[in-house]
Amino acid sequence: MRKLILQEFVTLDGMAAEIDGDTKFIPTTFQSDKGFRTEQEELIEAANTMVIGRKTYELFGEYWPNVKEGEEKEFADKLNSMDKIVVSNTLESAPWGDWEPAKVVSGRAEEELAKLKEQPGSDMLIWGSISLSQSLINAGLIDEIRIVTCPLVLGEGRPFFGDNISSLDLKLQDAKTFDSGAVEARYSPQKTAESHRSRTANL
Amino acid sequence: VRKLILNLAITLDGFIEGPNGEIDWLVRDPEMDFGDILNEILSDKDAIFYGRVSYDKWGNFQPDKEASSKIKVAYERMHSKQKYVFSRTKTGDDTDAIFINSDIEERVLGIKQQPGKNIWLYGGAEITTTLLNLDLIDEFRLAVHPVIIGSGKPLFQNIEDRHKLKLIDVEGYKSGVILVKYQSESPAT
Numbered sequence: 001m002r003k004l005i006l007q008e009f010v011t012l013d014g015m016a017a018e019i020d021g022d023t024k025f026i027p028t029t030f031q032s033d034k035g036f037r038t039e040q041e042e043l044i045e046a047a048n049t050m051v052i053g054r055k056t057y058e059l060f061g062e063y064w065p066n067v068k069e070g071e072e073k074e075f076a077d078k079l080n081s082m083d084k085i086v087v088s089n090t091l092e093s094a095p096w097g098d099w100e101p102a103k104v105v106s107g108r109a110e111e112e113l114a115k116l117k118e119q120p121g122s123d124m125l126i127w128g129s130i131s132l133s134q135s136l137i138n139a140g141l142i143d144e145i146r147i148v149t150c151p152l153v154l155g156e157g158r159p160f161f162g163d164n165i166s167s168l169d170l171k172l173q174d175a176k177t178f179d180s181g182a183v184e185a186r187y188s189p190q191k192t193a194e195s196h197r198s199r200t201a202n203l
Numbered sequence: 204v205r206k207l208i209l210n211l212a213i214t215l216d217g218f219i220e221g222p223n224g225e226i227d228w229l230v231r232d233p234e235m236d237f238g239d240i241l242n243e244i245l246s247d248k249d250a251i252f253y254g255r256v257s258y259d260k261w262g263n264f265q266p267d268k269e270a271s272s273k274i275k276v277a278y279e280r281m282h283s284k285q286k287y288v289f290s291r292t293k294t295g296d297d298t299d300a301i302f303i304n305s306d307i308e309e310r311v312l313g314i315k316q317q318p319g320k321n322i323w324l325y326g327g328a329e330i331t332t333t334l335l336n337l338d339l340i341d342e343f344r345l346a347v348h349p350v351i352i353g354s355g356k357p358l359f360q361n362i363e364d365r366h367k368l369k370l371i372d373v374e375g376y377k378s379g380v381i382l383v384k385y386q387s388e389s390p391a392t
Contacts, residue, residue: 012343012368012385013359014217137351147215151370151385153335155362161216163354167228170215170349172379181370185381187215187349 003123004113005047006133007146008160009182015157016130021059025150027180028072036178037075043146044078047123050102051113054088056128057102061086065097083121087112087132110139117141134164137189144188145170151181205315206341207252209324209331210244211358212380213345218355219328224260228350232378238273240346245280249320252311254330255290261325262286263298284323287314289330308337315339328356336363342386343368349379 009026010016017023027033052060067076084102086094087109094102105112109132116124126133126142136142170187177183212229213219220226232240253262263282266274286300294302303310311334314322324331324340334340345358368385375381 012345013362014357149383151368153359153362153366153368155359155365161351161353165216165351165353167353168351170351170379172349172375172381175373175375175381177370177373181368183370183373183381183383185215185347185375187379 002049002117002119002121003047003143004051004117004126004136004141005043005123005144005146006126006137006142007043007148008127008133009148009150010160011150011152011154011157013153013155013157014159014161015154016128016160017158018154019156019158021158025152025154026148027150027178027182033178033180033182036180036182039176039178039184041075041078043125044082047125049083049085049122049124050079051085051087051116051124051126051129051132052102053129053132054086054091057086057088057091057094059128061094061096061102065099082125085116085124087129109135110141113141114139130158130160130162131164133160134162137168138164138166140189142189144173144186146184146186148182148184205250205317205319206321207311207315207324207334207339208248208321208342208344209326209340210344211324211326211331211346212348213358214348214350214352214355216351216353217357217359218352219326219358220356221352222354222356225352225355228348228352230348230350230378230380232376232380234377236271236273238271238275238277241274241277241281244323244344245277245284247321248284248323250285250287250314250322251281252287252289252322252324252330252334254325254327255288255293256329257325257327258286258288258290258300262288262300289333307333308339311337311339326358328358328360331358332361335359335366336361338366338387340387342371342384344382344384347381347383 080099086102089106169190173186175185367388371384
């Protein structure tokens, strides 16, 4: 079965983006942080299908296919050539510049992703897509959670983990640091930890 | 100058307590019990800062009779430190704790100038916010526990400005806890 991997970039205070959606705090793959770039390239190679929600599609589909020169191009080419799936009930098509368009999947994300996991293909990778990620975590469909914590506190922004997420125990697989000061922790979800909400402190 | 260091356990989703004050999500470490952790935290500190609520709850906590001697010794050590309690209204209790009601910035800078070891910022969230907004926290040592709890009391809230941090160290434990250490960089511009 194909694995579904979630990779999310957050600040130390858990923001996935600034209030205006900006994500400049994310380390760049093409400048100072070579180790991070290698890591990302390996990840894309292993999980060559991108799964994103509509809002992230609007950002990615606008940005990445238009990187046509410069230091970022090599990485952009790798990203653009991935298989791409957009989960949306409103979009009819999802063009991707001059590249192969993304496939639009409508319906309940949980059901659709469960089906996709059964189909042949490479492992799947989710970026951004806060609400999609939350429903997939809650549905127990995520096989691996990679949280890349960037070294700053934003104060305000768009939190990645919101009230909509159910409690969950995780198993740490490994933690890596990068030159930019980002820390990537890789977890596999365990059973849902219902009890954390109801139990009271007991020391 | 003494450093003010926030040592705290948080969930992966950034909570320091569940919605009803729960800390049952703290993962036990087979290699390190709470006595070891406390001793480690206390090793470079000789003073502790508490918010009033945290102080009332944990400031004079006594371990059970059945607790290991290591934990008992660690708490004894903890209670031998000079404690400072930040409260708007409470001015003292029957211990040697010093209560700070006003002029927080001035008082904290004064304490930092005094000779001594580092200062442990115990929490909770409100005093952490105040001190972070005043740019008085020098180091963050966060034990990130491998759990998502979905709701509760967040460590970071009402932060006024962005703060750039410098990663100093990361250590992963068998329990799945990651200890991350950051240094405050000069106030972000």
